[in-house]
Amino acid sequence: MTTPKDKIPLYIANDLEELNKRAEDNPSLQKAKLSTCSQITHIIDATWAEAKKAEATNDEERAYILYMRLFACFTALKQAKDVANNQNSVKSYQKGALIWLEKAGQLSESLKLRYDEKNAVSREEERKKQAEIDEEKSLEKSIRPKLLYKYLNERKKNILLIDMRLKNDYDQSHMRTPACIHIPADIMNGKGWTSWGVESALTDEGTVTKFKQRGNYDYIILFDEDTYEKDLKPNHCLQGLKQAIFSFDRDTKLKHEPLILDGGYVDWMTFYPGESTAPLIPKITTGGLRSFEVSYPDDIIQSEEVPSDAATAAQPEAAAISPAVVPQIDRTRKPINNQKPEQDEISIKPAEEEEQQQQPIVITKELPEIPDRSTKTIPFTGPSTVVNQELPSTPIIPDIPPRPSPVLPHINTTPEVPKLPKPIDNNQENIPPINPVLFSVPSRETLSIYRPFNRTVPVNDTNNQYQKKFDAVTGRKIILDTKNNRYIPNLPENEPTKSAVPTLPTINRDIKPILTEQTRRQIAYDYRAITDNLQINPRTGLKNLGNSCYMNSIIQSLSFNYLLTNYFISGDFNKDINTKNKFGSGGVVVKEWFKLLYLLCCQQYSCLIPQPFKYTVGSLQRAYLGTQQQDAHEFLVFLLDTLHEDLNQTTRPRIEELKPENYKTDRQLAEATKHAFHLHNKSIIIDLFYGLFKSTTICLSCTYNSIRFEAFVIISVPIPPLRQCSLDDCLDLFREFEHLRGEDRYECSHCKRLSEKKRRLDIWELPKIFIVHFKRFRLQQAHYIKNETLIRYPTSNIDFSRWSQTPSPSKYSLVSVVNHFGSMNSGHYTSYCNDGKQWYYCDDQSIRSADTRELEHNVNAYLLFYSSIPQQQLRLPSIPN
Numbered sequence: 001m002t003t004p005k006d007k008i009p010l011y012i013a014n015d016l017e018e019l020n021k022r023a024e025d026n027p028s029l030q031k032a033k034l035s036t037c038s039q040i041t042h043i044i045d046a047t048w049a050e051a052k053k054a055e056a057t058n059d060e061e062r063a064y065i066l067y068m069r070l071f072a073c074f075t076a077l078k079q080a081k082d083v084a085n086n087q088n089s090v091k092s093y094q095k096g097a098l099i100w101l102e103k104a105g106q107l108s109e110s111l112k113l114r115y116d117e118k119n120a121v122s123r124e125e126e127r128k129k130q131a132e133i134d135e136e137k138s139l140e141k142s143i144r145p146k147l148l149y150k151y152l153n154e155r156k157k158n159i160l161l162i163d164m165r166l167k168n169d170y171d172q173s174h175m176r177t178p179a180c181i182h183i184p185a186d187i188m189n190g191k192g193w194t195s196w197g198v199e200s201a202l203t204d205e206g207t208v209t210k211f212k213q214r215g216n217y218d219y220i221i222l223f224d225e226d227t228y229e230k231d232l233k234p235n236h237c238l239q240g241l242k243q244a245i246f247s248f249d250r251d252t253k254l255k256h257e258p259l260i261l262d263g264g265y266v267d268w269m270t271f272y273p274g275e276s277t278a279p280l281i282p283k284i285t286t287g288g289l290r291s292f293e294v295s296y297p298d299d300i301i302q303s304e305e306v307p308s309d310a311a312t313a314a315q316p317e318a319a320a321i322s323p324a325v326v327p328q329i330d331r332t333r334k335p336i337n338n339q340k341p342e343q344d345e346i347s348i349k350p351a352e353e354e355e356q357q358q359q360p361i362v363i364t365k366e367l368p369e370i371p372d373r374s375t376k377t378i379p380f381t382g383p384s385t386v387v388n389q390e391l392p393s394t395p396i397i398p399d400i401p402p403r404p405s406p407v408l409p410h411i412n413t414t415p416e417v418p419k420l421p422k423p424i425d426n427n428q429e430n431i432p433p434i435n436p437v438l439f440s441v442p443s444r445e446t447l448s449i450y451r452p453f454n455r456t457v458p459v460n461d462t463n464n465q466y467q468k469k470f471d472a473v474t475g476r477k478i479i480l481d482t483k484n485n486r487y488i489p490n491l492p493e494n495e496p497t498k499s500a501v502p503t504l505p506t507i508n509r510d511i512k513p514i515l516t517e518q519t520r521r522q523i524a525y526d527y528r529a530i531t532d533n534l535q536i537n538p539r540t541g542l543k544n545l546g547n548s549c550y551m552n553s554i555i556q557s558l559s560f561n562y563l564l565t566n567y568f569i570s571g572d573f574n575k576d577i578n579t580k581n582k583f584g585s586g587g588v589v590v591k592e593w594f595k596l597l598y599l600l601c602c603q604q605y606s607c608l609i610p611q612p613f614k615y616t617v618g619s620l621q622r623a624y625l626g627t628q629q630q631d632a633h634e635f636l637v638f639l640l641d642t643l644h645e646d647l648n649q650t651t652r653p654r655i656e657e658l659k660p661e662n663y664k665t666d667r668q669l670a671e672a673t674k675h676a677f678h679l680h681n682k683s684i685i686i687d688l689f690y691g692l693f694k695s696t697t698i699c700l701s702c703t704y705n706s707i708r709f710e711a712f713v714i715i716s717v718p719i720p721p722l723r724q725c726s727l728d729d730c731l732d733l734f735r736e737f738e739h740l741r742g743e744d745r746y747e748c749s750h751c752k753r754l755s756e757k758k759r760r761l762d763i764w765e766l767p768k769i770f771i772v773h774f775k776r777f778r779l780q781q782a783h784y785i786k787n788e789t790l791i792r793y794p795t796s797n798i799d800f801s802r803w804s805q806t807p808s809p810s811k812y813s814l815v816s817v818v819n820h821f822g823s824m825n826s827g828h829y830t831s832y833c834n835d836g837k838q839w840y841y842c843d844d845q846s847i848r849s850a851d852t853r854e855l856e857h858n859v860n861a862y863l864l865f866y867s868s869i870p871q872q873q874l875r876l877p878s879i880p881n
Contacts (some may be wrong), residue, residue, distance in 0.1 A: 001420050007114075011059040015115045016108060019061060023068040034695055037086035040077045041801040044070060044093065048100075060114075064107040070100045109514060116857070124724065140539065140783070142260045143221060144228035145271045146732065151219075152177060160217040161212060164224045164237055165265060173278040175268070181207040193240035195249040214245060215252045223261035223268070226703060232260065263583030267737070270696070270760075273805070280802035327756070515571075515598070523595045524605070532606035540600045542846035543609040549844055551614065554636045556842040557816035557865055559600050560833040562872050567684055568594045569601055576647045576683065584645035592616045593643065607845040617642070632818050632829050633714070633863060640713060644685035654678045666694065666707060670764055672744045673709040681711075688869075689713050691767035694805065699748040700757035709764060713861075716773040719787050727793040728772065731803050735762055763807040769815075772864040776822055784824040795852060798866065810868040817855065818863035832858075836871030 013019040036044075051066035074097040078084070078090055107829055135147060151157045163170055170182050171535035200209045214220055222238050232239045269280040274479065432807050511611045529541075542552040559565055567573055573594065577587040596613045599605060618625030621638060658676060661671040670692060678686070693710045717730040721763045737758040740746070776787045795814040801807040817832040830843045841850040 001688065006058050008057065008059045008061075010061060010111075010114060010118055010599075012065070013115075016112055019064060019111070021070070023065040024072070026069055027419070028219050035076075035080065036082050037077060037080045037089050040073055040080055041082045041089055041093075044073045044096075047073065048096070051100075051103075060111055064104060064111060067100045067104040067107065071097060071104065074100070080742050084531070100332065115851075117480045120724075120857075123239050126209065127722075127724065130602055137258060139219070139256070141257070142262045143219075143871070144262055145268045146736075148221065148261060148268075149272055149275070152179065157218045158216065160214060160220045161261075162220065162222045162241070163265070164222060164241065170223070171282050173269075174265075176275055176277050183211075183241065188240075193244040195245050195252065198241065198244065217255065219256055221261050222258055222259040222262045226266040226515040226698075227260070227266040228262050228700075229260035231700070246410075263737070270762075271735075292694075311444070318793060375795075392514060404705060413739050518611070520598075520602075523599060527596070528600055528609040528611075529599055529602065529605040530607045538603040539840055539842070539847040540603070540605050541607045541608055541842065541847045542600075544844040545609070545611060545614055547629040548610075548627075549616060549829040550630045550632040551617075551624070551633055552844050553608070553842065554632050555596065555613075556831050556833055557599075557638075557818055557863070558636075559597055560816050560835060561688075561865065561867060562836075563869050564684065564688060564769075565597055565601060568597050568871070572829070573647065573684075576626065576649055578646065578648050581645050581648055584648065585616075585642060587646050589616055589642050590618070590646040629827065633716075637714065640689060644681070644683045645681040647685065649682045650678075650680055669707070670694070670709050675764075677711050689767050689771065691715075691763060691770070692765040692806075694762045694764040695759070696762070697757055697759040699751060699753075699755050699757050701753045702748060702751035703748035704748055706749075713767070714771045714773050715763070717774055718775050719791065721788050722789060724790045726793070727772070730772075730791065735760055735803065763800075765802045766800055766804045766808050766868075768868050769868040770800065770812060770868070772866070774862055774864075776820065776862060786820075786823055788859060790857070791861055792856070793864055795855060800866075808868055812866040812868050813869070813871070814855075814864065815867045816865040817858065817861050818865075819858065819860040820862040821860050829862075830860075834871070 013022060047066055048072050051063055051070060054063035054066060074093055076095065080086070083090065086457065088830065089356075106513065122621050148159075150161055159179050161175060163174055163180055163182045164185045165174075165181075165182075165186050166186065170184070174180065174182065182204075183198060183202070188197060191197060199211060203210060207283065222242060224238060225236060227236070238260055242260075245252070246254055246258055263270075269276060273279065292312070293390065297765065310783070449552070542555060544552065568590070571594075573590055576591060578584060579586045592613050595609060596608070599608050619640065623630060624635070624638075658669075658672055662673060674692060683689075690711050690713055693712050695708050695710060697706045698704070715734070717734040719725065720729050720733055722729075737760045740757045740759065745754050745756055747753065750755070774787075774791060777784045779785075793814070796815075798812040799808075800812060813834075815834055820828045821828045821833070832855060833840050833842055839850040839852060841854070
């Protein structure tokens with residue numbers, strides 16, 4: 001078998017179009033068109049011999065040209081002037097003509113791939129060259145830490161760094177590079193800045209030598225603690241030294257105007273903490289201890305009346321913050337930079353203590369009302385605990401009225417939104433009381449969260465009085481008391497029919513599902529499992545039930561995460577089912593997921609009709625009942641959350657409030673946040689899929705730095721505005737600071753000014769299964785536009801430590817990819833999945849083997865599933881006779 005290395009390099013043309021022109025441009029071919037049959041056959045025999053020789057030497061370009069010319073000669077033979085007398089010659093070459101055409105087609109496919117790869121490499125080299133030129137042109141006044149780091153690593157530029165922080169700060173921590181010298185801001189002792197004055201004041205010989213040779217450097221970069229070039233004042237030390245060595249120094253001419261490192265040493269340490277002599281010690285402001293930006297759940301707030309239209313509102317007002325247990329958690333979202341927070345200080349008196357004065361509390365206003373995707377609630381009559389429960393062969397689906405607007409895939413880019421919503425806590429309910437009874441808490445800054453819609457489903461209670469509003473993007477739960485028309489934090493535990501003592505989850509750890517032959521046959525019947533003896537590979541496809549490709553692609557992608565799959569099909573999940581969790585389905589979803597996974601993994605069927613599973617999840621989320629196209633990203637968030645709640649082994653205890661003054665370092669606060677989060681969330685889903693974000697907000701007026709930590713399940717990354725980029729580029733863009741200016745400004749909780757701010761998210765700790773979502777959709781002039789950028793992503797032996805402040809002990813491998821074709825209104829989902837030995841392309845019921853080259857040129861990647869867990873064998877349960 002010929003490998004690409006054995007083939008002769010391309011040398012004749014740059015693409016097939018040019019190669020075809022070379023094939024047609026041949027004097028012998030033009031002569032053949034005017035010749036007799038005997039002359040043409042002579043040309044054919046000679047050309048055929050050359051074609052065989054070229055093919056034998058793996059010269060694909062020459063072989064292709066010769067075979068194309070052979071076919072053209074055969075056409076000329078049929079049109080020769082004496083063809084009437086030479087029909088035998090024509091018939092003798094007819095079979096040969098078919099062979100020539102077939103070989104030309106095979107060579108054409110191979111050459112097209114080689115040309116595309118060659119041109120892609122050339123375009124990438126040109127893009128990099130142009131990017132370098134553009135980078136240099138952009139260096140007029142300042143430079144960003146990312147570009148400086150690149151220049152220092154590549155060593156193509158001769159750079160001198162001048163650190164102008166005070167001596168104590170420099171001694172504690174500074175850049176670990178010989179290109180950096182220290183010239184403190186107070187070196188001139190109040191005198192005017194001059195180059196000779198600085199030179200005479202320096203005492204270190206190495207610093208003096210490099211300063212004298214400043215004219216030899218390509219770039220001189222100045223920085224202090226955290227100054228941006230746009231904020232420089234005429235009397236600033238950076239401006240003084242810059243003018244002294246560039247504008248007023250006639251003896252030494254610099255190659256380029258000195259640049260300011262935007263954000264100074266603080267921003268540099270944020271991006272590259274390992275490129276310094278010691279960690280940067282945060283400064284405590286004079287106003288008191290540093291705020292760590294921790295928020296707490298709402299589960300101790302007493303319920304209050306809400307407006308009469310609250311039962312149908314899609315997005316209620318945000319709940320006030322209570323001093324309870326766990327930090328506010330947004331599992332999926334990155335803050336949006338075009339939202340403006342507003343804070344109103346309201347003095348509130350509890351109903352039980354009307355005469356006692358309470359402290360003011362901050363209420364954060366929610367986003368404006370956004371229409372709900374659904375308009376009707378489907379009653380859910382309660383789950384069955386039997387694993388082999390039979391579902392009707394044709395599920396009864398209630399009539400669903402048309403929705404007011406088409407269902408669009410979720411994107412993380414929104415049009416202008418005037419207000420900043422309250423941070424979302426995925427552990428507790430989002431309760432919007434009008435006159436809440438609250439405890440006093442300190443005011444704190446919050447980050448904006450994009451919440452596109454809420455969906456309403458009944459909670460499993462006896463009279464359907466309570467309904468749960470569910471945000472498919474964030475996993476946020478809200479309990480609505482429809483009888484009394486109000487939002488409440490939890491289902492009442494003091495009703496006459498219930499015990500006043502909190503109920504522990506009912507977990508039987510001794511039972512595993514008994515998968516008998518009869519049970520297996522019943523499950524196969526429910527899913528209409530089809531066996532095809534002619535099936536090429538052992539994988540099982542999923543029938544499209546009408547725009548259900550979004551669901552099929554997610555099911556296949558999750559099923560190839562074998563640690564999770566083994567947990568289910570081995571029966572281990574059964575001991576962890578929590579039937580009492582009011583946010584779960586009572587175990588119905590996990591049991592149906594077990595049945596579906598078993599049929600997918602037993603390698604006995606070629607195709608399933610997943611109607612029972614679709615009906616089960618549709619009973620909880622009515623949008624999944626119908627045949628409208630949904631977003632695969634949203635469905636993944638919903639499914640993981642539902643599986644987690646069905647397996648959640650915690651009782652959501654109330655713990656003492658986290659106090660920022662008890663934590664001296666970020667790591668201590670992060671560990672406390674994780675501990676508090678795990679007290680409310682414990683399942684295999686949390687163990688495998690959840691990581692931790694570090695959120696940083698800096699006030700540019702008073703430099704107040706607020707930090708908080710959030711759990712996340714999926715990271716949604718922006719895409720650079722390029723025709724082609726890499727996953728590294730997307731992750732770099734994700735963690736850049738977002739600047740809040742103009743209408744996005746809000747009052748700083750420390751200096752009380754309406755100031756500009758910058759904020760960012762960093763990955764503090766990676767999950768074991770790292771899911772990346774590309775923001776391919778954006779709003780433009782009332783229409784959603786899809787970004788078709790080709791994103792290059794690695795497939796194996798990947799080290800994500802560069803983007804995580806807690807390095808992972810293992811490297812990652814790509815397990816599956818979800819693809820989106822088409823536009824937002826009309827599209828299709830497929831997936832690539834890897835079982836550890838072979839890649840498969842899953843397109844609903846059709847599954848075929850795939851090549852890694854398909855992933856390299858995949859412009860439709862939408863979700864990436866990376867795993868740090870070595871792929872293992874499936875452990876199928878035994879089937880008793």
